[in-house]
Amino acid sequence: MKGIIYILLLCTAFFIAVSCSELLPPAPEPETVLAGPIEDLTPQQLRDHLIGDAQFGRIFGQEDGLGPIFVSNACESCHIGDGKGHPLTTLIRFGKYSGGIWDPMVEQGGPQLQNRAIAGYPPETIPGDATGVTRLMPPAVTGLGFLAAVPDAVILELADPDDSDGDGISGVPNYIQPLDYFIPLPSHIPSNGKYIGRFGKKAGAIDLLQQIVTAYKEDIGITSDFDTQDNFNIQAGLTTGDFVDDPEVSAAIVNNVVFYVRTLKVPPRRDENDIDVIAGENLFNQINCSGCHIPSLVTGFSDVTALSEKTIHPYADMLLHDMGSELDDGYTEGTALTSEWRTAPLWGIGLAEDSQGGSPFYLHDGRASTLEAAIGFHGGEASNSRDEFHNLSANEKEQLIIFLKSL
Numbered sequence: 491m492k493g494i495i496y497i498l499l500l501c502t503a504f505f506i507a508v509s510c511s512e513l514l515p516p517a518p519e520p521e522t523v524l525a526g527p528i529e530d531l532t533p534q535q536l537r538d539h540l541i542g543d544a545q546f547g548r549i550f551g552q553e554d555g556l557g558p559i560f561v562s563n564a565c566e567s568c569h570i571g572d573g574k575g576h577p578l579t580t581l582i583r584f585g586k587y588s589g590g591i592w593d594p595m596v597e598q599g600g601p602q603l604q605n606r607a608i609a610g611y612p613p614e615t616i617p618g619d620a621t622g623v624t625r626l627m628p629p630a631v632t633g634l635g636f637l638a639a640v641p642d643a644v645i646l647e648l649a650d651p652d653d654s655d656g657d658g659i660s661g662v663p664n665y666i667q668p669l670d671y672f673i674p675l676p677s678h679i680p681s682n683g684k685y686i687g688r689f690g691k692k693a694g695a696i697d698l699l700q701q702i703v704t705a706y707k708e709d710i711g712i713t714s715d716f717d718t719q720d721n722f723n724i725q726a727g728l729t730t731g732d733f734v735d736d737p738e739v740s741a742a743i744v745n746n747v748v749f750y751v752r753t754l755k756v757p758p759r760r761d762e763n764d765i766d767v768i769a770g771e772n773l774f775n776q777i778n779c780s781g782c783h784i785p786s787l788v789t790g791f792s793d794v795t796a797l798s799e800k801t802i803h804p805y806a807d808m809l810l811h812d813m814g815s816e817l818d819d820g821y822t823e824g825t826a827l828t829s830e831w832r833t834a835p836l837w838g839i840g841l842a843e844d845s846q847g848g849s850p851f852y853l854h855d856g857r858a859s860t861l862e863a864a865i866g867f868h869g870g871e872a873s874n875s876r877d878e879f880h881n882l883s884a885n886e887k888e889q890l891i892i893f894l895k896s897l
Protein backbone atom coordinates (compact mmCIF):
# COMPACT_ATOMS: atom_id res chain seq x y z
CA MET A 491 0.00 0.00 0.00
CA LYS A 492 2.76 2.38 1.01
CA GLY A 493 4.53 1.55 -2.23
CA ILE A 494 1.49 2.47 -4.34
CA ILE A 495 1.02 5.79 -2.52
CA TYR A 496 4.70 6.54 -3.07
CA ILE A 497 4.38 5.83 -6.80
CA LEU A 498 1.23 7.93 -6.95
CA LEU A 499 3.00 10.83 -5.23
CA LEU A 500 5.95 10.43 -7.54
CA CYS A 501 3.62 10.50 -10.56
CA THR A 502 1.83 13.59 -9.28
CA ALA A 503 5.14 15.32 -8.71
CA PHE A 504 6.26 14.31 -12.18
CA PHE A 505 2.97 15.47 -13.68
CA ILE A 506 3.18 18.84 -11.93
CA ALA A 507 6.79 19.29 -13.01
CA VAL A 508 5.92 18.64 -16.66
CA SER A 509 2.81 20.81 -16.74
CA CYS A 510 4.53 23.63 -14.83
CA SER A 511 7.41 23.80 -17.23
CA GLU A 512 4.92 24.08 -20.08
CA LEU A 513 3.25 27.07 -18.42
CA LEU A 514 6.39 29.00 -17.49
CA PRO A 515 8.11 31.22 -20.08
CA PRO A 516 11.17 29.52 -21.55
CA ALA A 517 14.38 30.06 -19.59
CA PRO A 518 16.62 32.66 -21.27
CA GLU A 519 19.26 31.26 -23.61
CA PRO A 520 22.52 30.92 -21.68
CA GLU A 521 24.33 33.49 -23.83
CA THR A 522 21.76 36.19 -23.07
CA VAL A 523 22.10 35.80 -19.30
CA LEU A 524 23.95 38.88 -18.15
CA ALA A 525 25.10 38.02 -14.65
CA GLY A 526 27.99 35.71 -13.88
CA PRO A 527 31.71 35.75 -13.16
CA ILE A 528 34.36 36.25 -15.84
CA GLU A 529 36.07 33.13 -17.08
CA ASP A 530 39.43 31.94 -15.82
CA LEU A 531 39.05 33.05 -12.20
CA THR A 532 41.00 30.94 -9.73
CA PRO A 533 38.88 28.86 -7.28
CA GLN A 534 39.71 31.38 -4.52
CA GLN A 535 38.70 34.31 -6.74
CA LEU A 536 35.45 32.56 -7.60
CA ARG A 537 34.74 32.11 -3.88
CA ASP A 538 35.39 35.81 -3.26
CA HIS A 539 33.12 36.68 -6.18
CA LEU A 540 30.29 34.64 -4.65
CA ILE A 541 30.74 36.26 -1.22
CA GLY A 542 30.49 39.67 -2.90
CA ASP A 543 27.44 38.50 -4.86
CA ALA A 544 25.58 37.75 -1.63
CA GLN A 545 26.48 41.17 -0.22
CA PHE A 546 25.38 42.87 -3.45
CA GLY A 547 21.95 41.28 -2.94
CA ARG A 548 21.80 42.00 0.81
CA ILE A 549 18.68 43.90 1.84
CA PHE A 550 19.38 46.38 4.64
CA GLY A 551 16.82 47.08 7.35
CA GLN A 552 16.73 49.71 10.06
CA GLU A 553 18.43 47.24 12.44
CA ASP A 554 21.39 46.98 9.99
CA GLY A 555 21.85 50.74 9.82
CA LEU A 556 19.68 51.57 6.79
CA GLY A 557 19.36 55.35 6.50
CA PRO A 558 18.22 57.35 8.37
CA ILE A 559 17.85 58.91 4.91
CA PHE A 560 18.37 56.72 1.84
CA VAL A 561 17.23 56.00 -1.71
CA SER A 562 16.93 52.21 -1.70
CA ASN A 563 17.76 49.29 0.58
CA ALA A 564 20.06 47.07 -1.54
CA CYS A 565 22.52 47.38 -4.42
CA GLU A 566 20.53 44.82 -6.34
CA SER A 567 17.23 46.68 -5.95
CA CYS A 568 18.57 49.26 -8.42
CA HIS A 569 21.06 47.12 -10.36
CA ILE A 570 18.58 44.34 -11.06
CA GLY A 571 20.32 41.19 -12.28
CA ASP A 572 23.45 43.38 -12.66
CA GLY A 573 21.81 44.98 -15.72
CA LYS A 574 20.53 48.47 -16.45
CA GLY A 575 17.98 49.77 -13.96
CA HIS A 576 14.54 51.25 -14.33
CA PRO A 577 13.37 54.91 -14.24
CA LEU A 578 11.68 54.05 -10.92
CA THR A 579 15.12 53.55 -9.36
CA THR A 580 16.87 56.72 -10.54
CA LEU A 581 19.14 58.75 -8.30
CA ILE A 582 18.41 62.48 -8.14
CA ARG A 583 21.32 64.91 -7.74
CA PHE A 584 21.25 68.69 -7.58
CA GLY A 585 23.39 71.80 -7.19
CA LYS A 586 23.67 75.36 -8.36
CA TYR A 587 26.02 77.84 -9.95
CA SER A 588 26.89 80.80 -7.80
CA GLY A 589 29.22 83.44 -9.19
CA GLY A 590 30.25 81.12 -12.02
CA ILE A 591 31.39 78.44 -9.58
CA TRP A 592 29.62 75.12 -9.21
CA ASP A 593 28.17 74.58 -5.73
CA PRO A 594 27.07 71.02 -4.88
CA MET A 595 24.97 72.52 -2.02
CA VAL A 596 26.47 70.26 0.65
CA GLU A 597 25.03 72.49 3.40
CA GLN A 598 21.55 71.69 2.07
CA GLY A 599 22.03 67.95 1.67
CA GLY A 600 23.53 68.05 -1.83
CA PRO A 601 24.59 66.77 -4.21
CA GLN A 602 22.43 63.65 -3.80
CA LEU A 603 18.81 63.60 -2.74
CA GLN A 604 17.80 60.93 -0.24
CA ASN A 605 14.06 60.92 -0.88
CA ARG A 606 13.24 58.13 1.58
CA ALA A 607 13.84 57.76 5.31
CA ILE A 608 13.32 55.28 8.13
CA ALA A 609 9.98 55.41 10.00
CA GLY A 610 9.37 58.73 11.74
CA TYR A 611 12.34 60.48 10.12
CA PRO A 612 11.95 63.20 7.46
CA PRO A 613 13.29 62.50 3.95
CA GLU A 614 15.11 65.23 1.98
CA THR A 615 13.52 67.44 -0.65
CA ILE A 616 15.14 69.30 -3.55
CA PRO A 617 16.04 72.83 -2.35
CA GLY A 618 14.13 75.52 -4.21
CA ASP A 619 17.26 77.42 -5.22
CA ALA A 620 18.95 74.46 -6.97
CA THR A 621 19.61 75.49 -10.59
CA GLY A 622 20.48 72.03 -11.84
CA VAL A 623 18.67 68.77 -11.11
CA THR A 624 19.49 65.48 -12.83
CA ARG A 625 17.99 62.00 -12.70
CA LEU A 626 20.46 59.19 -13.22
CA MET A 627 19.44 55.71 -14.32
CA PRO A 628 21.31 52.78 -12.77
CA PRO A 629 23.78 51.50 -15.38
CA ALA A 630 24.66 47.84 -15.85
CA VAL A 631 27.55 46.86 -13.60
CA THR A 632 28.95 44.20 -15.94
CA GLY A 633 32.46 44.23 -17.40
CA LEU A 634 33.57 47.04 -15.07
CA GLY A 635 36.76 45.27 -13.93
CA PHE A 636 37.99 45.51 -17.51
CA LEU A 637 37.19 49.24 -17.67
CA ALA A 638 39.00 49.72 -14.36
CA ALA A 639 42.06 47.99 -15.84
CA VAL A 640 42.39 50.34 -18.84
CA PRO A 641 45.51 52.43 -18.09
CA ASP A 642 45.15 56.22 -17.81
CA ALA A 643 47.67 56.54 -20.67
CA VAL A 644 45.19 54.83 -23.03
CA ILE A 645 42.40 57.24 -22.03
CA LEU A 646 44.68 60.26 -22.43
CA GLU A 647 45.71 59.01 -25.87
CA LEU A 648 42.03 59.14 -26.94
CA ALA A 649 41.48 62.67 -25.57
CA ASP A 650 41.53 65.49 -28.11
CA PRO A 651 40.69 68.63 -26.08
CA ASP A 652 41.33 71.07 -28.96
CA ASP A 653 39.92 68.78 -31.65
CA SER A 654 43.25 68.78 -33.48
CA ASP A 655 42.05 66.12 -35.95
CA GLY A 656 39.05 68.31 -36.86
CA ASP A 657 36.32 65.65 -36.61
CA GLY A 658 34.19 67.81 -34.28
CA ILE A 659 34.89 65.52 -31.31
CA SER A 660 36.99 66.78 -28.40
CA GLY A 661 36.82 64.29 -25.54
CA VAL A 662 38.37 65.30 -22.23
CA PRO A 663 38.92 63.37 -18.99
CA ASN A 664 37.08 64.40 -15.83
CA TYR A 665 39.64 65.20 -13.14
CA ILE A 666 38.51 64.25 -9.63
CA GLN A 667 39.88 65.12 -6.20
CA PRO A 668 40.68 61.77 -4.55
CA LEU A 669 39.15 60.92 -1.15
CA ASP A 670 41.38 60.05 1.80
CA TYR A 671 41.10 56.26 1.39
CA PHE A 672 42.16 56.35 -2.30
CA ILE A 673 45.15 54.18 -3.22
CA PRO A 674 46.55 55.06 -6.66
CA LEU A 675 47.56 52.35 -9.13
CA PRO A 676 50.95 52.53 -10.89
CA SER A 677 48.99 53.18 -14.13
CA HIS A 678 47.24 56.27 -12.75
CA ILE A 679 48.47 59.61 -14.13
CA PRO A 680 47.48 62.47 -11.80
CA SER A 681 47.25 66.12 -12.79
CA ASN A 682 47.61 68.73 -10.02
CA GLY A 683 46.72 66.13 -7.40
CA LYS A 684 43.53 65.08 -9.21
CA TYR A 685 42.91 61.75 -10.92
CA ILE A 686 40.96 60.71 -14.02
CA GLY A 687 37.39 59.73 -13.18
CA ARG A 688 35.97 56.78 -15.07
CA PHE A 689 32.82 55.51 -13.29
CA GLY A 690 29.41 57.16 -13.13
CA LYS A 691 27.56 59.01 -15.90
CA LYS A 692 29.82 62.03 -15.46
CA ALA A 693 32.92 59.96 -14.70
CA GLY A 694 32.78 61.33 -11.14
CA ALA A 695 34.42 58.33 -9.46
CA ILE A 696 38.09 57.45 -9.94
CA ASP A 697 37.77 53.78 -9.12
CA LEU A 698 35.25 51.12 -8.12
CA LEU A 699 36.10 51.48 -4.44
CA GLN A 700 35.09 55.16 -4.48
CA GLN A 701 31.94 54.38 -6.47
CA ILE A 702 30.88 51.62 -4.09
CA VAL A 703 31.77 53.31 -0.76
CA THR A 704 29.72 56.28 -2.01
CA ALA A 705 26.84 54.01 -3.08
CA TYR A 706 26.67 52.42 0.37
CA LYS A 707 26.60 55.80 2.05
CA GLU A 708 24.56 57.96 -0.34
CA ASP A 709 22.19 55.36 -1.81
CA ILE A 710 21.54 53.07 1.18
CA GLY A 711 22.67 55.15 4.17
CA ILE A 712 25.28 52.58 5.18
CA THR A 713 28.59 53.68 6.70
CA SER A 714 31.77 51.66 6.26
CA ASP A 715 35.35 51.63 7.51
CA PHE A 716 36.14 53.88 4.53
CA ASP A 717 33.51 56.48 5.42
CA THR A 718 32.19 56.33 8.96
CA GLN A 719 29.95 59.39 8.85
CA ASP A 720 26.20 58.77 8.39
CA ASN A 721 24.04 61.20 6.38
CA PHE A 722 21.38 62.99 8.42
CA ASN A 723 18.68 65.33 7.23
CA ILE A 724 20.55 68.61 7.69
CA GLN A 725 17.78 70.33 5.72
CA ALA A 726 15.63 69.68 8.79
CA GLY A 727 18.49 70.65 11.11
CA LEU A 728 19.05 67.05 12.25
CA THR A 729 22.51 65.73 13.19
CA THR A 730 21.44 62.35 14.54
CA GLY A 731 19.02 59.71 13.41
CA ASP A 732 20.01 56.06 13.25
CA PHE A 733 20.70 53.77 16.16
CA VAL A 734 23.38 51.54 14.71
CA ASP A 735 27.02 52.19 15.58
CA ASP A 736 29.29 53.20 12.72
CA PRO A 737 30.81 51.68 10.67
CA GLU A 738 27.79 49.63 9.69
CA VAL A 739 29.72 47.43 7.25
CA SER A 740 33.40 46.48 7.39
CA ALA A 741 36.12 47.24 4.86
CA ALA A 742 36.17 43.51 4.10
CA ILE A 743 32.53 43.56 2.97
CA VAL A 744 33.04 46.62 0.81
CA ASN A 745 36.12 45.01 -0.73
CA ASN A 746 34.15 41.84 -1.45
CA VAL A 747 31.51 43.84 -3.30
CA VAL A 748 34.22 45.70 -5.22
CA PHE A 749 35.72 42.34 -6.17
CA TYR A 750 32.31 41.01 -7.21
CA VAL A 751 31.67 43.97 -9.53
CA ARG A 752 35.25 43.82 -10.85
CA THR A 753 34.84 40.21 -11.83
CA LEU A 754 31.42 40.30 -13.49
CA LYS A 755 31.71 39.07 -17.05
CA VAL A 756 31.30 41.22 -20.12
CA PRO A 757 27.83 40.96 -21.71
CA PRO A 758 28.17 38.32 -24.46
CA ARG A 759 27.68 39.30 -28.13
CA ARG A 760 24.82 37.72 -30.11
CA ASP A 761 24.51 37.14 -33.88
CA GLU A 762 27.83 38.85 -34.54
CA ASN A 763 28.25 37.07 -37.88
CA ASP A 764 24.79 38.04 -39.13
CA ILE A 765 25.05 39.88 -42.45
CA ASP A 766 22.96 42.86 -41.24
CA VAL A 767 24.95 43.08 -38.00
CA ILE A 768 28.19 43.32 -40.00
CA ALA A 769 26.70 45.93 -42.36
CA GLY A 770 25.43 47.91 -39.34
CA GLU A 771 28.84 47.76 -37.70
CA ASN A 772 30.45 49.19 -40.83
CA LEU A 773 27.92 52.04 -40.85
CA PHE A 774 28.57 52.67 -37.13
CA ASN A 775 32.26 53.19 -37.94
CA GLN A 776 31.58 55.08 -41.17
CA ILE A 777 29.42 57.79 -39.53
CA ASN A 778 31.93 58.02 -36.66
CA CYS A 779 29.80 56.75 -33.80
CA SER A 780 33.09 54.98 -33.12
CA GLY A 781 34.74 58.40 -32.56
CA CYS A 782 33.41 58.23 -28.98
CA HIS A 783 32.05 54.71 -28.68
CA ILE A 784 35.55 53.22 -29.21
CA PRO A 785 35.11 49.58 -30.30
CA SER A 786 38.37 48.11 -28.91
CA LEU A 787 40.60 48.93 -25.96
CA VAL A 788 43.40 46.95 -24.31
CA THR A 789 43.67 46.61 -20.55
CA GLY A 790 46.99 46.97 -18.74
CA PHE A 791 48.44 44.87 -15.95
CA SER A 792 45.94 43.71 -13.35
CA ASP A 793 46.49 41.69 -10.19
CA VAL A 794 43.55 39.58 -11.40
CA THR A 795 45.17 37.66 -14.29
CA ALA A 796 41.82 37.21 -16.06
CA LEU A 797 41.56 41.03 -16.41
CA SER A 798 45.20 41.63 -17.35
CA GLU A 799 46.28 42.68 -20.86
CA LYS A 800 43.00 41.78 -22.53
CA THR A 801 41.41 43.26 -25.65
CA ILE A 802 37.89 44.43 -24.79
CA HIS A 803 35.00 45.88 -26.80
CA PRO A 804 33.22 48.37 -24.53
CA TYR A 805 32.28 50.93 -27.24
CA ALA A 806 33.40 53.65 -24.84
CA ASP A 807 36.36 55.98 -24.26
CA MET A 808 35.82 56.97 -20.59
CA LEU A 809 36.00 60.62 -21.73
CA LEU A 810 33.54 63.48 -21.34
CA HIS A 811 31.82 64.95 -24.39
CA ASP A 812 29.69 68.05 -24.77
CA MET A 813 26.37 66.53 -25.85
CA GLY A 814 24.53 69.80 -26.51
CA SER A 815 21.78 71.71 -24.75
CA GLU A 816 19.10 69.04 -24.86
CA LEU A 817 21.08 66.66 -22.63
CA ASP A 818 22.25 69.51 -20.38
CA ASP A 819 20.52 69.18 -16.98
CA GLY A 820 22.45 72.09 -15.46
CA TYR A 821 24.10 69.64 -13.06
CA THR A 822 27.75 68.62 -12.90
CA GLU A 823 30.58 66.83 -11.07
CA GLY A 824 34.36 67.35 -11.01
CA THR A 825 35.73 69.38 -13.92
CA ALA A 826 32.86 68.41 -16.29
CA LEU A 827 30.60 71.01 -17.89
CA THR A 828 26.87 70.59 -17.26
CA SER A 829 26.43 69.55 -20.91
CA GLU A 830 29.23 66.96 -20.72
CA TRP A 831 28.63 63.25 -20.17
CA ARG A 832 30.94 60.27 -20.19
CA THR A 833 30.46 58.17 -23.34
CA ALA A 834 28.00 55.46 -22.35
CA PRO A 835 29.57 52.02 -22.92
CA LEU A 836 27.41 50.22 -25.50
CA TRP A 837 28.37 46.66 -24.62
CA GLY A 838 25.22 44.98 -23.34
CA ILE A 839 22.94 47.68 -24.82
CA GLY A 840 20.96 45.00 -26.69
CA LEU A 841 20.19 43.31 -23.36
CA ALA A 842 18.95 46.51 -21.68
CA GLU A 843 15.26 45.71 -21.74
CA ASP A 844 15.81 42.26 -20.17
CA SER A 845 16.61 43.97 -16.86
CA GLN A 846 14.29 46.95 -17.39
CA GLY A 847 10.99 45.13 -17.16
CA GLY A 848 10.61 44.37 -20.87
CA SER A 849 10.78 47.83 -22.42
CA PRO A 850 14.07 49.68 -22.72
CA PHE A 851 15.01 53.13 -21.36
CA TYR A 852 18.14 54.72 -22.80
CA LEU A 853 20.38 57.72 -21.96
CA HIS A 854 21.37 58.96 -18.49
CA ASP A 855 17.79 59.54 -17.33
CA GLY A 856 16.03 56.93 -19.44
CA ARG A 857 14.29 59.54 -21.58
CA ALA A 858 14.65 57.55 -24.84
CA SER A 859 12.53 54.43 -25.32
CA THR A 860 14.07 53.43 -28.68
CA LEU A 861 17.64 53.37 -29.95
CA GLU A 862 16.65 55.76 -32.78
CA ALA A 863 15.38 58.23 -30.17
CA ALA A 864 18.59 57.85 -28.14
CA ILE A 865 20.63 58.74 -31.24
CA GLY A 866 18.24 61.63 -31.97
CA PHE A 867 19.05 63.23 -28.59
CA HIS A 868 22.79 63.28 -29.44
CA GLY A 869 23.87 66.90 -30.00
CA GLY A 870 27.02 68.98 -29.47
CA GLU A 871 30.12 66.98 -30.42
CA ALA A 872 27.88 64.16 -31.65
CA SER A 873 25.82 66.37 -34.01
CA ASN A 874 27.70 65.26 -37.14
CA SER A 875 27.18 61.58 -36.35
CA ARG A 876 23.53 62.15 -35.52
CA ASP A 877 22.92 64.04 -38.79
CA GLU A 878 24.68 61.34 -40.77
CA PHE A 879 22.50 58.74 -39.08
CA HIS A 880 19.39 60.66 -40.10
CA ASN A 881 20.69 60.79 -43.68
CA LEU A 882 21.07 57.00 -43.92
CA SER A 883 18.47 55.05 -45.91
CA ALA A 884 15.73 53.29 -43.95
CA ASN A 885 17.45 49.98 -44.58
CA GLU A 886 20.84 51.26 -43.41
CA LYS A 887 19.30 52.73 -40.24
CA GLU A 888 17.77 49.37 -39.51
CA GLN A 889 21.11 47.60 -40.01
CA LEU A 890 22.80 50.00 -37.59
CA ILE A 891 20.08 49.33 -34.99
CA ILE A 892 20.38 45.57 -35.54
CA PHE A 893 24.11 45.93 -34.88
CA LEU A 894 23.46 47.84 -31.64
CA LYS A 895 21.04 45.12 -30.54
CA SER A 896 23.76 42.50 -31.06
CA LEU A 897 25.99 44.22 -28.48
Ligand SMILES: [Ca+2]
Binds near residue numbers: 557711713738
Ligand atom coordinates in the same frame (compact mmCIF):
# COMPACT_ATOMS: atom_id res chain seq x y z
CA1 LIG B 1 23.19 54.34 8.58
Ligand SMILES: [Ca+2]
Binds near residue numbers: 601603604721
Ligand atom coordinates in the same frame (compact mmCIF):
# COMPACT_ATOMS: atom_id res chain seq x y z
CA1 LIG C 1 21.48 64.37 0.52
Ligand SMILES: [Ca+2]
Binds near residue numbers: 650653655656657659
Ligand atom coordinates in the same frame (compact mmCIF):
# COMPACT_ATOMS: atom_id res chain seq x y z
CA1 LIG D 1 38.72 65.21 -32.56
Ligand SMILES: [Ca+2]
Binds near residue numbers: 720733735738
Ligand atom coordinates in the same frame (compact mmCIF):
# COMPACT_ATOMS: atom_id res chain seq x y z
CA1 LIG E 1 24.84 54.66 12.03
